[in-house]
Amino acid sequence: MSLGITWTTDWIRESARVVAEHRVELINLDRAIGDGDHGENLDRGYTAVMAKLDDLPPDATPGDALKLVATTLISTVGGASGPLLGTAYLKAAGAAGAEKELDGAAVVALLTAARDGIVLRGKAESGDKTMIDAWTPAVDAAAAALAAGKTEAEILDAAATAAEAGAVATEPLVARKGRASYLGERAIGHRDPGAQSSSLLLRAAADAAKGA
Amino acid sequence: MSLGITWTTDWIRESARVVAEHRVELINLDRAIGDGDHGENLDRGYTAVMAKLDDLPPDATPGDALKLVATTLISTVGGASGPLLGTAYLKAAGAAGAEKELDGAAVVALLTAARDGIVLRGKAESGDKTMIDAWTPAVDAAAAALAAGKTEAEILDAAATAAEAGAVATEPLVARKGRASYLGERAIGHRDPGAQSSSLLLRAAADAAKGA
Amino acid sequence: MKKLINDPKNVVEEAVAGFEAAHGDLVTVSHDPIFIARKDAPVSGKVGLVSGGGSGHEPLHGGFVGYGMLDAAVPGAVFTSPTPDPILAATKAVDGGAGVLHIVKNYTGDVLNFETAADLAGADGIEVRTVIVDDDVAVKDSLYTAGRRGVAGTVFVEKIAGAAAERGDDLAAVADVAEKVNANVRTMGVALTPCVVPHAGEPSFELADDEIEIGIGIHGEPGRERIKLEPADKIVDRLLGPILEDLPFASGDKVALMVNGMGGTPQVELYIVYRHAAQVLADKGIEVTRSLVGNFVTSLEMQGTSISVLKLDDELTELYDAPVQTAALRWGR
Amino acid sequence: MKKLINDPKNVVEEAVAGFEAAHGDLVTVSHDPIFIARKDAPVSGKVGLVSGGGSGHEPLHGGFVGYGMLDAAVPGAVFTSPTPDPILAATKAVDGGAGVLHIVKNYTGDVLNFETAADLAGADGIEVRTVIVDDDVAVKDSLYTAGRRGVAGTVFVEKIAGAAAERGDDLAAVADVAEKVNANVRTMGVALTPCVVPHAGEPSFELADDEIEIGIGIHGEPGRERIKLEPADKIVDRLLGPILEDLPFASGDKVALMVNGMGGTPQVELYIVYRHAAQVLADKGIEVTRSLVGNFVTSLEMQGTSISVLKLDDELTELYDAPVQTAALRWGR
Ligand SMILES: Nc1ncnc2c1ncn2[C@@H]1O[C@H](COP(=O)(O)OP(=O)(O)O)[C@@H](O)[C@H]1O
Ligand SMILES: Nc1ncnc2c1ncn2[C@@H]1O[C@H](COP(=O)(O)OP(=O)(O)O)[C@@H](O)[C@H]1O
Ligand SMILES: [Mg+2]
Numbered sequence A, B: 001m002s003l004g005i006t007w008t009t010d011w012i013r014e015s016a017r018v019v020a021e022h023r024v025e026l027i028n029l030d031r032a033i034g035d036g037d038h039g040e041n042l043d044r045g046y047t048a049v050m051a052k053l054d055d056l057p058p059d060a061t062p063g064d065a066l067k068l069v070a071t072t073l074i075s076t077v078g079g080a081s082g083p084l085l086g087t088a089y090l091k092a093a094g095a096a097g098a099e100k101e102l103d104g105a106a107v108v109a110l111l112t113a114a115r116d117g118i119v120l121r122g123k124a125e126s127g128d129k130t131m132i133d134a135w136t137p138a139v140d141a142a143a144a145a146l147a148a149g150k151t152e153a154e155i156l157d158a159a160a161t162a163a164e165a166g167a168v169a170t171e172p173l174v175a176r177k178g179r180a181s182y183l184g185e186r187a188i189g190h191r192d193p194g195a196q197s198s199s200l201l202l203r204a205a206a207d208a209a210k211g212a
Numbered sequence C, D: 001m002k003k004l005i006n007d008p009k010n011v012v013e014e015a016v017a018g019f020e021a022a023h024g025d026l027v028t029v030s031h032d033p034i035f036i037a038r039k040d041a042p043v044s045g046k047v048g049l050v051s052g053g054g055s056g057h058e059p060l061h062g063g064f065v066g067y068g069m070l071d072a073a074v075p076g077a078v079f080t081s082p083t084p085d086p087i088l089a090a091t092k093a094v095d096g097g098a099g100v101l102h103i104v105k106n107y108t109g110d111v112l113n114f115e116t117a118a119d120l121a122g123a124d125g126i127e128v129r130t131v132i133v134d135d136d137v138a139v140k141d142s143l144y145t146a147g148r149r150g151v152a153g154t155v156f157v158e159k160i161a162g163a164a165a166e167r168g169d170d171l172a173a174v175a176d177v178a179e180k181v182n183a184n185v186r187t188m189g190v191a192l193t194p195c196v197v198p199h200a201g202e203p204s205f206e207l208a209d210d211e212i213e214i215g216i217g218i219h220g221e222p223g224r225e226r227i228k229l230e231p232a233d234k235i236v237d238r239l240l241g242p243i244l245e246d247l248p249f250a251s252g253d254k255v256a257l258m259v260n261g262m263g264g265t266p267q268v269e270l271y272i273v274y275r276h277a278a279q280v281l282a283d284k285g286i287e288v289t290r291s292l293v294g295n296f297v298t299s300l301e302m303q304g305t306s307i308s309v310l311k312l313d314d315e316l317t318e319l320y321d322a323p324v325q326t327a328a329l330r331w332g333r
């Protein structure tokens, strides 16, 4: 029951849907400790992705689809999240390679590569109150689920659940990267918008796998 | 019981007092159909007058005092009301001449000259929704009271009462002079600030005469 | 009321002192009576140009004092015409022996106070001519009102008359070209929000969250009509319609187009306004050959804009292009 | 939300189109990908200067494109860094063979997107140097944050580096002088009111009627502390204190002083701020030899101001004084 192109495109479609649905929520999180554009940025990006998705050739691999997301986000999102998430998808595509089907180990490798890409570009550490605080718990949970012999869907569910907890756990933190870092103590009590959106994207991956 | 320098300076002091007291009311009337400075303009002017009043020589005539008001208002008020009221006091001073005491006829002549001065500079007619709509009824009532053999105090009281009615009667009018004229029908329902302030100044004259 | 001020009573004085400190290369300031004069005034043999009016419209008029434009600006209290004394003092200070032109926006207070100053200057042997600017088409019927108001078109009058004076035209000629500009410029404005006069402390008028005021005056005087907020392009149509009909402007005309901010309008919005205004003019065959976009004649922090269209001929274009060096308008040197 | 716009989605596009229509004598505009370039770009043999960032800060950066300043400006969505594509396209468009300098305000998004564009340009054989501007002293501890923000000091960097490029300095020299300006300029700002990003439709933050935000960022990011409204002079003291301590500026220094409006601040207020800032500097023996007062780096309709102080030497003064001809800054031609 490995994951192929259908899962990948389902994931992308579901991502676009949840980003649109949570656009205002993400804007409001960003208004509180940033500049109020995060929901708009991602919505613009995933809308552009959706417009290109049907151009994928019928024999496209998961890697092809992820690369399409990467280049589209990089060229339409802007801001901090555009290059960061773009790089994540780009590295994920690299990890997926030319495979048609991804097993549990490949899924974990994909998530790990994505997270490493964000760190490579943004240099954030855990606890800096960024999207990394969703991604790193997700990667760890996915690895643990793989080690425990779980299915791909279960691995992604574990990742999403950990990301959600990670996003919530950004609330008490002081930020050390991104715009929220200018706020010092005043960022405390607010959830990081990028961590929140990343948890939504990972939940979308899990939901797409459930259907698969 | 004619009116001399004491009445004149009492009038000026009382004018300064009522203008300060009604400053915000006059600002608000002007905000509604003008630019919101009328109370501030007059308060600035009469404050300047008060600062100079003690410089009047002991043998000053009513005409001297009125001229002091005229030049001070002209040089401190600005706006439309500065030159208009300034001219009114200047012409009133001229009418008072070098007399030490003003009888009823002199009071009526003074008011008439003041009104004519405003018309000379501002070219407003009755019903144009300006301070003239306070002054002209005041002059007419003063003349009638004189003809009826009333005292100076009674003449001024009649003038003030007519000015107050005249100010109220500007409410239903469309303005044809000053800033309110730009409003067309929308000036209807608002009292003209200049008519209102002129009625206050004339009431101050009557109150000063009561004490005299 | 939230303002970067100390005491409402000192707003004009302190702002003028700041202007003096910042632009000491261009101007000198008299503090009592208060006026701003060109650094090298009086320029011998040159017609002097004096304007002024209530404060709160900056950069008008102080920002336009300097080479090729005004010789002096006389700031009154906020939204209140200056009194005759400083106007007279400024007139004397810039008289270079060739007479002085008073450029006066058509408000009763400005007209009366400048009139008195001109009389007094005349009595002192200075020849004064007065040009009344009344470019605001929002005021419909001039027969039964105080007449049209002088608004943003004043900038064109001051620029072009200033250039004429700088090249050595005599007083009659400078006054004539100023009249010509006034005769050929039309303006109309809109407010999205009111402004707060410091000494009043309250908004100059109330506008609901979805209302705008078409035909606003620059003192927060209510305008022609209050309507629901519309897209920018529709608002531009409402402003340009009366402007273009009035002269009227015709296909083949060359014009200068000014999109003026009321003080609180972001520049992106002014350029969105400019874009559609230029389109409408192009559609009518009217060629925009000169442009100004920015805050020129403001109403404190009011949000809104005014559009001015000036019909140009070769003479006006040449004078418009002539060098100018002021705090707010500068080119050619 | 009350704005002179049509559709929030088209704000940047339409404003840039208006800018193009108004300033066709100075610039050409590429619409897809979107950037504004100097009319005569590429200037052969001259180092090209490219800046950019989120829109909503106008006149930054488009208003500074032209002779003696930027060769291209790349506008992102409102308050959002542009993506690499238009930065790359602008970089290619203005490369005159002498390399291109990227002037980037220090925000994670700007830094990352310009970084990608620079890599891609390098792969295409264009030599790119990047200067990160981080003049905002409101951000205290740069070790544990994304570092100081780039704010109004950017104008000085663009002006002076532009002059160096115009006189023929090579890429290393232009980059060095840009770094030197950045090393010598300090800025801090205050907001009286928030701004409303068109696509958000809500104020960027909430401020009570008697509160101000000291150390505000130019994207409406909350600042250093929120305090009760104070007289302008006290606010100026709060802004200047950290600025002067930081370099530090010392008695005998010559400086350029910029009082920048956040977009919705009346000019009288900016000059009241300037007045006291100049006084404080004079009291400390610091001589203000150059001044800028106006809206240069804005946050849409935000009311507030920022103060920037740049330490000058002969070289920087000479480059500052060199001719510049852009929509928002012009002298000497
Ligand atoms: N250096 C970084 N590393 C990882 N994530 C970051 C970094 N800087 C910012 N972010 C993430 O980006 C999010 C903000 O994205 P967005 O609002 O779209 O961009 P911008 O801050 O440019 O407006 C933050 O909530 C944070 O999660
Ligand atoms: N032409 C005029 N003749 C007589 N009174 C006038 C004329 N124009 C204006 N006024 C009076 O002046 C008043 C406004 O005074 P003020 O607010 O001080 O001056 P401004 O209109 O210049 O702000 C009006 O209410 C009106 O009574
Ligand atoms: Mg953001």
Ligand SMILES: [Mg+2]
Pocket (backbone or CB within 6 Å): B030, B034, B035, B036, B037, B038, B079
């Ligand atoms: Mg008034």
Ligand SMILES: [Mg+2]
Pocket (backbone or CB within 6 Å): B035, B037, B079, B080, C054, C079, C080, C081, C109
């Ligand atoms: Mg007034």
Ligand SMILES: [Mg+2]
Pocket (backbone or CB within 6 Å): A035, A037, A079, A080, D054, D079, D080, D081, D109
């Ligand atoms: Mg952003």
